[in-house]
Amino acid sequence: MPRYAMAIDLAACVGCAACSVACKLENEVPVGVNRLWIRSTELGTFPHLTVEYRPEQCLHCANPPCVPVCPTGCCYIGEGGLVLLEERRCIGCAACIAACPYDARYMHPAGYVGKCDFCEHRVRAGRVPACVETCPTLCRYFGDLDDPNSTVSVALREAGRVDVLRPELGTKPKLFYLNTPAKFGLAGNHQEVVS
Amino acid sequence: MIEFYALPNSGIFWSWPKLVHYTLVALAGGTALLTALAALRHDPKLRTYAILAIVLIALDMLVLWAGSPSALRFTHIWLFLSFNPQSAIWLGSWGLVISALLCLLLALNLGPRRVWGGILVLSALVALLYPGLMMAVNVNRPLWTPLLLAFFPVTGLLIALAAAVVLRQRWLAPWLAGLSLASAALGALYLADLALGHTEAREALAHFWHLGGPLFALGLALLLASPALIKRLPLIAGLLPLVGAVLTRSLIIDIGQFQPFGF
Numbered sequence: 296m297p298r299y300a301m302a303i304d305l306a307a308c309v310g311c312a313a314c315s316v317a318c319k320l321e322n323e324v325p326v327g328v329n330r331l332w333i334r335s336t337e338l339g340t341f342p343h344l345t346v347e348y349r350p351e352q353c354l355h356c357a358n359p360p361c362v363p364v365c366p367t368g369c370c371y372i373g374e375g376g377l378v379l380l381e382e383r384r385c386i387g388c389a390a391c392i393a394a395c396p397y398d399a400r401y402m403h404p405a406g407y408v409g410k411c412d413f414c415e416h417r418v419r420a421g422r423v424p425a426c427v428e429t430c431p432t433l434c435r436y437f438g439d440l441d442d443p444n445s446t447v448s449v450a451l452r453e454a455g456r457v458d459v460l461r462p463e464l465g466t467k468p469k470l471f472y473l474n475t476p477a478k479f480g481l482a483g484n485h486q487e488v489v490s
Numbered sequence: 491m492i493e494f495y496a497l498p499n500s501g502i503f504w505s506w507p508k509l510v511h512y513t514l515v516a517l518a519g520g521t522a523l524l525t526a527l528a529a530l531r532h533d534p535k536l537r538t539y540a541i542l543a544i545v546l547i548a549l550d551m552l553v554l555w556a557g558s559p560s561a562l563r564f565t566h567i568w569l570f571l572s573f574n575p576q577s578a579i580w581l582g583s584w585g586l587v588i589s590a591l592l593c594l595l596l597a598l599n600l601g602p603r604r605v606w607g608g609i610l611v612l613s614a615l616v617a618l619l620y621p622g623l624m625m626a627v628n629v630n631r632p633l634w635t636p637l638l639l640a641f642f643p644v645t646g647l648l649i650a651l652a653a654a655v656v657l658r659q660r661w662l663a664p665w666l667a668g669l670s671l672a673s674a675a676l677g678a679l680y681l682a683d684l685a686l687g688h689t690e691a692r693e694a695l696a697h698f699w700h701l702g703g704p705l706f707a708l709g710l711a712l713l714l715a716s717p718a719l720i721k722r723l724p725l726i727a728g729l730l731p732l733v734g735a736v737l738t739r740s741l742i743i744d745i746g747q748f749q750p751f752g753f
Contacts, residue, residue: 332494333494335492335495336491363577366583367565368568384565386566387565392499393624398499407559
């Protein structure tokens with residue numbers, strides 16, 4: 296069984312938010328909530344300055360805190376290690392929203408929880424997620440971690456340093472960041488991105 | 491400076507119906523526990539307690555259902571068609587339903603009273619314990635600490651006893667004094683634990699104090715004041731911890747939704 300993951304090269308991301316728009320359209324995400332957003336942070340002190348554009352979404356953790364708290368089992372780890380939701384069983388209790396350390400989940404106006412599913416419907420059809428396909432700088436890599444020749448495996452191998460968000464929580468995210476400002480000594484006072 | 495294109499989903503996810511639920515579940519669980527004790531002691535008030543517990547459980551479930559964003563999808567049935575004992579909400583749901591069923595049997599005087607009473611002690615304790623558990627498992631939210639595993643059941647039982655004392659169940663007054671002091675001590679310990687914790691905990695405490703510190707302190711003061719008034723003014727002595735416990739619990743639930751990662 297594959298183990299899907301995504302890597303984002305922050306040195307290549309220009310913060311255009313095309314991924315966010317593509318996600319909205321592909322998944323018909325309602326107004327006011329988001330599956331994908333861009334955090335832009337000014338880092339460093341003059342003259343060593345940079346602006347980090349960091350796309351954030353569900354990290355499809357290998358050890359997701361959102362899954363065990365679900366009282367109906369509607370939140371589960373699906374094929375390929377994707378953290379998925381079965382909407383028809385969701386009671387809207389928001390326990391998973393409370394448990395998510397990354398604010399990646401939202402309450403859909405129809406009364407169930409929504410989140411990024413790495414465009415599972417596209418992946419099942421052999422395509423990449425909409426955000427990956429639409430990125431104009433090709434900063435996103437998607438594929439099977441267990442396949443050494445997949446684009447994501449190659450990118451991770453060649454990166455030298457790989458960062459994840461809030462590793463201290465032990466969630467083991469499968470959304471990786473490459474070439475973060477931290478790699479170049481410009482992490483500033485932001486502690487989220489740590490090797 | 492941090493800016494966003496589109497925003498992370500970091501808003502409030504448990505609004506006022508959840509706060510009402512947390513008060514009602516305390517009343518329901520505590521009353522169910524009193525019913526269990528009455529059953530074990532052959533108390534003549536057993537039937538009254540049992541009916542009151544059923545009404546409170548039904549009211550709590552009604553509030554939960556009506557306040558749920560998926561109320562009209564009628565998906566709550568899945569709580570009882572699935573087996574997820576690792577989830578605090580699943581445990582709490584079953585705790586309440588089993589408590590209601592046992593209270594009904596006790597009210598109708600059907601079956602072995604002491605056996606039902608013994609099981610009811612366990613199911614009522616589950617109902618009292620589950621709110622604290624539901625919050626304490628979220629290690630990502632620094633204001634929801636493991637201390638809530640003690641604070642919520644103790645204050646939950648206190649709410650039920652205080653309401654009973656207000657309703658002239660004076661024999662519970664000595665228990666009320668002890669629980670009031672225990673709740674105040676746990677509340678103070680909660681603040682001290684955050685103050686002595688790591689950087690994120692201290693930042694969260696500053697956020698908590700900024701938004702609700704004086705009200706929380708008032709809640710603790712009400713809890714502390716109650717024992718001194720029990721003999722002279724039992725009605726007031728019942729009202730003070732009732733307000734104090736509801737206030738402190740609501741502040742922890744509401745402000746505790748804060749997560750430093752969002753902004």
